[in-house]
Amino acid sequence: MEAEMQQPEIVETKSSEATVPNINNQTGTITKVQPAVQSQEQWLKYGEQASSFLASLPEYLGGFFNQYKQPLIVVGLIVGAIVTVKVVLAILDALNDFPLVAPTFELIGIGYSAWFVYRYLLKASTRQELTGEISSLKSQVVGKESLEG
Numbered sequence: 323m324e325a326e327m328q329q330p331e332i333v334e335t336k337s338s339e340a341t342v343p344n345i346n347n348q349t350g351t352i353t354k355v356q357p358a359v360q361s362q363e364q365w366l367k368y369g370e371q372a373s374s375f376l377a378s379l380p381e382y383l384g385g386f387f388n389q390y391k392q393p394l395i396v397v398g399l400i401v402g403a404i405v406t407v408k409v410v411l412a413i414l415d416a417l418n419d420f421p422l423v424a425p426t427f428e429l430i431g432i433g434y435s436a437w438f439v440y441r442y443l444l445k446a447s448t449r450q451e452l453t454g455e456i457s458s459l460k461s462q463v464v465g466k467e468s469l470e471g
Contacts, residue, residue: 387394418424442452 417427442448
């Protein structure tokens with residue numbers, strides 16, 4: 323028996339944007355019919371819409387920034403702080419790869435800690451001086467005098 327190929331049913335639409343497949347039974351290939359070219363009026367309409375959007379964009383962004391100025395600044399400072407910490411940690415990690423740098427940093431830290439204990443923590447008078455300096459710094463940062471000191 324001879325196999326017959328069925329003709330595909332093609333539904334024609336009047337829309338200019340629809341693509342209709344065209345099947346060539348002799349070669350077995352499927353080709354697509356290209357949509358009709360959009361008219362010049364549609365392109366002008368799209369151009370006017372884009373132009374009006376771009377013209378109002380600075381005004382919109384200015385209003386948005388004025389409305390959300392403080393939260394945007396806070397987010398920017400947080401992102402900047404995170405980037406700064408990452409860069410500092412990367413630099414310290416790179417320095418630790420050099421021989422003798424890590425032990426040198428450890429010696430400097432131990433030396434500073436020993437000086438701090440000798441300078442501020444051994445005597446009662448120097449401990450009171452340290453407490454006064456901390457209170458003074460706290461009042462400068464907070465902006466009001468501490469009630470505890």
